[in-house]
Amino acid sequence: MTMEIEKEQHVLVIFPHPDDEAFGVSGTIATHTKRGTPVTYACLTLGEMGRNLGNPPFATRESLPDIRKAELQKAAEALGIKDLRMMGLRDKTLEFEDDGKMADLVSDLLAELKPSLVISFYPGFSVHPDHEATARAVVRAFRRLPETERPKLHLVAFANNTDADLGQPDIVYDISNVFEKKMDAMRAHISQTIWLLKEMEKLLAQNDEATVQRVKFERFWTYRWDDDKVSELKA
Amino acid sequence: MEPIITAKVQESIDHFANKDIYIHMETTNGAYASHFNEKFFSAGAYIRNARLSYEHGKIVGEGPYRVGLKLEIGWVYAEGLTHYGFDEKGRLLLAGHDFDGKLAVALQIGEEPFK
Numbered sequence: 411m412t413m414e415i416e417k418e419q420h421v422l423v424i425f426p427h428p429d430d431e432a433f434g435v436s437g438t439i440a441t442h443t444k445r446g447t448p449v450t451y452a453c454l455t456l457g458e459m460g461r462n463l464g465n466p467p468f469a470t471r472e473s474l475p476d477i478r479k480a481e482l483q484k485a486a487e488a489l490g491i492k493d494l495r496m497m498g499l500r501d502k503t504l505e506f507e508d509d510g511k512m513a514d515l516v517s518d519l520l521a522e523l524k525p526s527l528v529i530s531f532y533p534g535f536s537v538h539p540d541h542e543a544t545a546r547a548v549v550r551a552f553r554r555l556p557e558t559e560r561p562k563l564h565l566v567a568f569a570n571n572t573d574a575d576l577g578q579p580d581i582v583y584d585i586s587n588v589f590e591k592k593m594d595a596m597r598a599h600i601s602q603t604i605w606l607l608k609e610m611e612k613l614l615a616q617n618d619e620a621t622v623q624r625v626k627f628e629r630f631w632t633y634r635w636d637d638d639k640v641s642e643l644k645a
Numbered sequence: 646m647e648p649i650i651t652a653k654v655q656e657s658i659d660h661f662a663n664k665d666i667y668i669h670m671e672t673t674n675g676a677y678a679s680h681f682n683e684k685f686f687s688a689g690a691y692i693r694n695a696r697l698s699y700e701h702g703k704i705v706g707e708g709p710y711r712v713g714l715k716l717e718i719g720w721v722y723a724e725g726l727t728h729y730g731f732d733e734k735g736r737l738l739l740a741g742h743d744f745d746g747k748l749a750v751a752l753q754i755g756e757e758p759f760k
Binding site: 459460461462463464465466467470471472473475502537538539540569570605 | 747
């Protein structure tokens, strides 16, 4: 069962890696920008530690960040994101950053932009340590706001135990009418997605039901404040 | 990057010997390894811009290659290296790319810190 995407005042997307936005939420983003809703994408790192460098290699550990930065800008353009912010942190280090500063980073964005909706990862269900650190920072920043002033918080979850422990997503959007924009966003991150896209495009051409479902429907879990497991910041 | 030519790499290792240098070294099987295969034991290590000096170093093996650097009171080594190159500042970049083109290991040496 799908639902309509509500009209927002301002959408803030917070993810740690270029391409995190592409697979799960780019159709939703494109829907908002198509309506003229401003979308800010705060991307915390440049995915400096990406492992797809090719063999023969097309990039080195040192040249990859510039490649991924250009891909991120291209994806943002494809999705109509006019406010792309590269936050300058380093891939695979977020969980080791000062947790208070991580929350401050999010608090500053919330204070400045006053978004009506924030999109990020669900803490505990987002697999990569950078995703988890980002998710915790978002939840901690939200906690600093009075409940009535908190934006909506729509989160992506994909850990293997999601169905068992978090249940079904409470939000499912059919993004068919911006499908090509979503594909363009995925194609923009070509250094990271080339193998996956080849496989995906083959399956889509065959109308493979599971793949169609995965690409055309975007799933979110609203954060459950009544079951908030993110630890308190140490004073 | 190019497939390793041991003579070229050895020449560069010799060039950096007994200088104050910066090392980038990483090994990784990727942050998703245990997600895709829950029986997979994920491990890795990462050090960036460690400042040190080595007395001598060697590249050995038939490919993939191993590189070891002997410090005054310790060692640095990496195995699984397949490719080499130099960046615009003359830093030596060594990497091991697996059969799928994914970086598995990197060892980089330069006289200036990495960005």
